Amino acid sequence: MAQQDTGVKYASKDKGYFEQRQLKRHAGVWSLWALGVGAVISGQFSGWNLGFAVGGWGGLAIASAIIAVMYLGLTFSIAEMSPALPHTGAAYSFARTTMGPWGGFVTGLCENVEYVLTPAVVVFFMGSYLGGIFETGPEFQPIWWVLGYVVFVALNIFGVALSFGVTLIVTLLALAVLVFFYIAAIPHIDFNTWALNVGADGNAIEGGNGPLLPMGWTGVLAALPFAVWLFLAIEQLPLAAEESTDPKKDMPAGIMLGMLTLIVSAAILLVINPSIAGVGSHALGTSGEPILDGFRAIYGDATMFGLPIAKALALAAVVGLIASFHTIIYAKGRQIYSLSRAGYFPTALSVTHDTHKTPHVAMIAGSVLALAIMLLLFYGLGQEGGGAAIGGTLLNMAVFGAMCSYVLQGVSFILLRTNHKHIERPYKSPFGVPGAVLTILIALVTIYYQLTDPIYQRSVMWVAVWIASGVFYFALFGRTKLILSPEEEFALQQKEKKG
Numbered sequence: 001m002a003q004q005d006t007g008v009k010y011a012s013k014d015k016g017y018f019e020q021r022q023l024k025r026h027a028g029v030w031s032l033w034a035l036g037v038g039a040v041i042s043g044q045f046s047g048w049n050l051g052f053a054v055g056g057w058g059g060l061a062i063a064s065a066i067i068a069v070m071y072l073g074l075t076f077s078i079a080e081m082s083p084a085l086p087h088t089g090a091a092y093s094f095a096r097t098t099m100g101p102w103g104g105f106v107t108g109l110c111e112n113v114e115y116v117l118t119p120a121v122v123v124f125f126m127g128s129y130l131g132g133i134f135e136t137g138p139e140f141q142p143i144w145w146v147l148g149y150v151v152f153v154a155l156n157i158f159g160v161a162l163s164f165g166v167t168l169i170v171t172l173l174a175l176a177v178l179v180f181f182y183i184a185a186i187p188h189i190d191f192n193t194w195a196l197n198v199g200a201d202g203n204a205i206e207g208g209n210g211p212l213l214p215m216g217w218t219g220v221l222a223a224l225p226f227a228v229w230l231f232l233a234i235e236q237l238p239l240a241a242e243e244s245t246d247p248k249k250d251m252p253a254g255i256m257l258g259m260l261t262l263i264v265s266a267a268i269l270l271v272i273n274p275s276i277a278g279v280g281s282h283a284l285g286t287s288g289e290p291i292l293d294g295f296r297a298i299y300g301d302a303t304m305f306g307l308p309i310a311k312a313l314a315l316a317a318v319v320g321l322i323a324s325f326h327t328i329i330y331a332k333g334r335q336i337y338s339l340s341r342a343g344y345f346p347t348a349l350s351v352t353h354d355t356h357k358t359p360h361v362a363m364i365a366g367s368v369l370a371l372a373i374m375l376l377l378f379y380g381l382g383q384e385g386g387g388a389a390i391g392g393t394l395l396n397m398a399v400f401g402a403m404c405s406y407v408l409q410g411v412s413f414i415l416l417r418t419n420h421k422h423i424e425r426p427y428k429s430p431f432g433v434p435g436a437v438l439t440i441l442i443a444l445v446t447i448y449y450q451l452t453d454p455i456y457q458r459s460v461m462w463v464a465v466w467i468a469s470g471v472f473y474f475a476l477f478g479r480t481k482l483i484l485s486p487e488e489e490f491a492l493q494q495k496e497k498k499g
Contacts (some may be wrong), residue, residue: 008101010488011343017483019339021350021359027237028245031164032237032254037261038171039233042324044178044262044269044485045291045317046125047395051226052274053285054453055219056198057214060281061270063223065231068263070442071231073435075259075405077413082238082255083426084416085250089338089487090238091409097491099312099408101482102474104491107408108339109470113401113463115301115332116235120370121394122325128288128391129318133311133402137257145374149367152326156333157353157360167327178265181291185272188298193270204282222453224446230266232402233324234258235409236331239338252427266469276443288391322384329363342485344478389455396456400463403443403450411439416430420494 005383051060063264087093096104127144130136136144139327193208200214213219237255244250273290274281278297284290294316299309337359340350353360374394381389413436416423429435450460482488 008482010482010484010492012484013059019224019336023353025284029250029253029257031168032240032244032250033257033261033447034168034171034235035240035330036255036258036468038167038174038323038327039236039257040169040231040262040324041174041178041265042122042125042321043229043232044265045174045320047121047229047391048226048266048269049273049284049287049290050392050395051207051285052204052281053199054215054226054405055223056211056214057058057195057216057270057274057281059219060223060227061498062220062388063227064270066220066222066268066442067227067231070406070439070446071234071259072315072433073439073442074235074409075255076429076431077410077436077439078235078238079252079255079408080418080425080427080429082251082394083336084423085487085490086238086244086247087338087487087490088243088334089342089485090236090335091405091412092339092344093487093490094240094412094416095408097494098412098420100477100491101488103408103412104487105339105344105474105478106269106467106471107412108344109467110408111402112339112402113337113466114233114398114405115236115328115335116366116370116392117326117373117398119149119325119332119367119373120145121391122321122328124267124374124391124394125288126318126321126325127319129314130294132289132292133314133318141198142375142378145371148325149329149371152322152329153363153367155326155395156329156363157358158356160350167323167330170319170326173316174323174400175265177291177316177319178269180269180313181294182272184298184345185276185294188277189272189275190277191271191275192449194277197280198282200283206282208280221445221449224442225396225450225453228399228402228446229395230269231259231262232399233328233331234262235406236328236335239331239334243334289314289317291320293413296320329367332366333359333363336366338485338487341483342488343482343487344474347483349483393456396450397455397459397463400447400450400460401467403447404467407440407447409437410443422497423494427433 055063085097092104092108095107105319123145126148127141130144131141196210197205197208199205199210199213272295274284276294276297285356287293289322292364295310297311302309337350339345340347349365351361352358377390377393414433417433450456
């Protein structure tokens, strides 16, 4: 049976189609908390610190506060939408219900950029840490990347229970490493000398005591994309809706507990890491392993049982990167799976594993694409641009996709509140529409300052080309091949009730 909706065509599939695309319910509130925090925690081990180069300490600190407000508005909106629309599609599902199939697809496409490229950023920094620990040269970096993908895609394929178990363990270990780092660093802190050592020209100020905002408010705005890295991917939780045991109850609790954890940790990190004597904001502005730099400054060449203490602790710090890498591969698989199951992407991508019922094809395909992009950047920028350029380029590409997705999710929330008041809401955002509007505005400002940065304009424009290509594909082919998946059926039912 075919149905039509705003220029698209739907085809009902037989029972066998969905039997090949089944998921298992396993996650409770603490599994969801770990999924949210684990997805983000790597951003507190690497990536965020590149904002010091464009805004100094004060610029990045204020940018982080602004971005925290944006994420509070976003997560409270998601906490309302996810139990009201408990489907694996998450952002695509929200937009599909409120803006139709075109809005759903564009939102899903933007989010797809985020979830394909964010693991690439994380594994890049994993390689940077491991290269520093084991003293492998830059040419060895692709080997670390491939190993990372092979191991953690395999772990994600082997089952939901294993995946959530690994996520909980590595997330707790990552937080423990950060807490240990904070405590160990306290005796070595000299904020004025080291955190405030960036001048207006971007060069280091010997002896510190520089201005709080060396680049002024322009530096604050330029640091926004890097501050995003402290919280990016917390919004992935609704992708676990069809694997949650009680999404209407546990999803809001999991996402808000996760956001509180991340805000507290990020605030401490911003003060302590650049304040460590021998480190400083200027050096961290181009560092691929800021926590390792901190441990080196604290412990120097000291050893224990014949092993350098700094390197042993840095190896433990890699756990934080592993937590996010493992968790966002999970999210990437579910995001591609949901769009494929509904026919927006080729349906072969949504087939799940016969035994483990995990979207293995989606995870493998997304990982191969990410590795291809990384290798293109490595051989295109590796010799000329250096590690910071590769990491920064990947980071900005992922952030651009995320910001576009946040704008559309904010619009989805406003439309859901305005046009779909009949939908049951187990949880309601205390910030309401004003919180969603604030999220949209901050995301748009972040996009604008990404586009004004000449270093990353080309990478951001390539993402825009990718999104435009997807829209072109959908206009010509995809819109005639949609499937009545749970998200699509729900959206059509709401349209009938509204009509």
